[in-house]
Amino acid sequence: MNKDRTILLLEDDANLGFIIAEHLEMNGFRVRHCLNGAEGLTSLRRSPATLCLVDVMMPKMDGFTFVRELRTFNEQLPVIFLTARSLKEDRIEGLRLGADDYITKPFSMEELLLRIHAVLKRSTPSEAPAALPAEYRIGSMTFQVSRSLLLGPSGKGIRLTTKETGLLAMLCARPNDVVDRERILAAVWNSDSHYAARSMDVYVSKLRKYLKKEPKASIVNVHGKGYKLLVDP
Structure with missing residues (x-):
């Protein structure tokens, strides 16, 4: 259930972060909002999350750097990048870092919710076939x-x-x-x-x-x- 799922939101725009967090909470998610990647890493080390929504352009530590650091201690946590940039190079870099999705601003909250549910569904481990060799x-x-x-x-x-x-x-x-x-x-x-x-x-x-x-x-x-x-x- 959503109430057992915590989303770590990294967004340096406080107003946009408030809107996103409020909408997600209205749909049953718990949200921890951080203003940059450094705060996000500190938050994750204190308490786990189910998924990260990460703005690419942030002060102190940008989204790409945050995910690089994240992957040194957690390779499985799902990540969705949020960005106003639609450059091909950014998308490729996100893929290289193991991101699960990439949303270009502006986006609708309905689209964001659908993407979150899709990523969470994909990241849920499926049972391995019984005949799978060791x-x-x-x-x-x-x-x-x-x-x-x-x-x-x-x-x-x-x-x-x-x-x-x-x-x-x-x-x-x-x-x-x-x-x-x-x-x-x-x-x-x-x-x-x-x-x-x-x-x-x-x-x-x-x-x-x-x-x-x-x-x-x-x-x-x-x-x-x-x-x-x-x-x-």
Whole structure:
């Protein structure tokens, strides 16, 4: 229920912040309003939140810097950026930081509520299939699914996010075969929106970097269809 969900709102415009907070509270959410990223980090370390609404342009600490710092201690907390800027570079940077959505001002409160509910629905963990293997071998690397760990031959591990884990597990389940984009979006992002599709592309790029030193494995794009994990025997 909404009453158990707390939204951390980072908005330096006090009047706009008041309006957003009031509307969300009228719809059953608890809201903590901070005027910049530094205040937001302090608030999160004191008390958790269910979702962050983050203005990009703020004094002291902007929204992008806030999310970079946030991801050092919390990789899963959903983030929606709020901004008056509609630059492509800003959207790409938001995706790289793992944002779940990006809303350009001005926006209606109805749209904001719909976006919040959609992100919260997508971020709710779904039950893993019963037949999901405990681990996969990817060349000399080992992917421990339940622990969200990608281990190199030396045993040094990379901790994966929830989306990285879900995406890699789908590719590993069908090695050397195409996994449809629509299937990945439905299973991991629970959305087929343009923003979700761009987000998926960013996460594929991240996985490619993790596998870069593994000569027997690579992720390739099959134009118009999806992605394929190529693994040499």
